[in-house]
Amino acid sequence: MLRKSLTIALTTTALTATAAWAEDVTLTIESWRNDDLTLWQDKIIPAFEAKHPGIKVKFTPSAPAEYNAVLNSKLDAGSAGDLITCRPFDASLALFEAGHLADLDDMEAMNNFSDVAKSAWQTDDGSASFCVPMASVIHGFIYNADAFAELGIDAPETEAEFFAALEKIREDGTYIPMAMGTNDQWEAATMGYNNIGPNYWKGEEGRRALIAGEQKLTDEAWTAPYATLAKWAPYLGDGYEAQTYPDSQNLFTLGRAAIYPAGSWEISGFNPQADFQMGAFKPPVQNAGDTCYISDHTDIGIGMNAATDHPEAAKTFLAWVGSPEFASIFGNALPGFFPLSKEPVELADPLAKEFVSWRGECESTIRSTYQILSRGTPNLENETWGASVAAIKGTASPEELGAKLQDGLASWYAPQQ
Incomplete structure (x- = not known):
């Protein structure tokens, strides 16, 4: 009787552990773009989740003027999200140098972007890249x-x-x-x-x-x-x-x-x-x-919290951000914010199309x-x-x-x- 009870208990424990392992991973994104909330909730996140069952995403923006202070205090407290929306240049570089942003150079998706596109989220010598470029x-x-x-x-x-x-x-x-x-x-x-x-x-x-x-x-x-x-x-x-x-x-x-x-x-x-x-x-x-x-001009990128509990899921999301699918959704939902990936995106807005056409005619700088x-x-x-x-x-x-x-x-x- 004792052996039977023990077997049932062990089986129950194993099933519970398996169920816990099979639960969805939830990734949280920190951002200052609170005007984008409905875009993320209605278009970007559903498109990602449809192709990546098992990974859920929550977009949790702060007020733009407060973002740097809020983010830094969350990072120091260990309560920041898994994914960090990156402002260009020094603010994000400081986060990387403080050990808060992970080096993403080993990600194949980083090859989808030019050196100019990546320059806003690299060390001065270009030896490390810490955010996937999103838009300029x-x-x-x-x-x-x-x-x-x-x-x-x-x-x-x-x-x-x-x-x-x-x-x-x-x-x-x-x-x-x-x-x-x-x-x-x-x-x-x-x-x-x-x-x-x-x-x-x-x-x-x-x-x-x-x-x-x-x-x-x-x-x-x-x-x-x-x-x-x-x-x-x-x-x-x-x-x-x-x-x-x-x-x-x-x-x-x-x-x-x-x-x-x-x-x-x-x-x-x-x-x-x-x-x-x-x-x-x-x-x-x-x-x-x-x-x-x-x-x-490079305007917005997204990186991985070096302390995330879900690095593989976070990298899966970042790789998708570097994809043509993301670029098309983002570029058309926010005309005037242009995806930075090397692969051209078909835009619907005529004024946005005119601006972005100059990339094929002129040299880009920041x-x-x-x-x-x-x-x-x-x-x-x-x-x-x-x-x-x-x-x-x-x-x-x-x-x-x-x-x-x-x-x-x-x-x-x-x-x-």
Whole structure:
């Protein structure tokens, strides 16, 4: 009787253990993109779970402004999710160096991305990659296609055509030629300097040369964009100095301005607001036939918590994020946030398709100040904001701005000393 009871007990224990082993693994994702919650719940997660029975996924975002602090405290407490959504460059690099993000170089999915795409989530020497790239945003200009048709203007390709278009719009008087203000400063650098600048410093060639100390911010390639920005001022409309970023967005979507210096992140917001046809053109080159360069800026990636209890399941999810299926879902659900995988994605949104088509025509780069060069004080990214505003207002010459920025960078960055 005792033997029979023991056999039943052992059998029950084995069945219980087997049942526990067979239970679904649940992965939790940390993110700052709380505006994406329904996209993850309704499209991304169901698509993954349908093909990976046994792995469940929960998307648990924090408020964007609080994400870094919330995530760090969770990581320190050992309560962070299995998957960590990664901001580009230094914030994620710090997490990797602290041992919080796993090295993903051994994942085959990482071969689906270019070196530029991976650069935002690598060590400085490129020896380790710690987040799978998800999406980038592309810089350029969005325009009111109805206004252009009305005034007989074609999308410009060269700087001469660009300024001729601005002048024609100004002379007509129906529209403000270009909607951008300098009140919030960052737009002047992000949608101004780092939009047009890559055509001057030749994208990655110049950016990497600056990091290596082989070029300086006083070189013409880095000061010439400020001279071009200075020529924008007459076309920005009265009171541009006090105009905020939302003011500029409203001026354009209400049909009062003809051109908007842009990032592709505007597409999903502009689509429901503008009651006119929109088009986009890439940053104009200086001369017809010049190689064009675009800021195809790495924006969001996803990595694995080094302390996860489910590393294999987490890597399965990350491999899927590197797949064409994920890229298609993400790219079409969020037009203007472009998948970074090498394999092209068929997009439905016409404006998004125009932006992403430039990848096949131009060389891609990222914002010049975002990797390595803004770690010290003065912060080169923030200093570039002020310099771009000063260029537009004409309060300093391009040469003076270059000298100030170079002095600041050289004060703390050894390769520039």
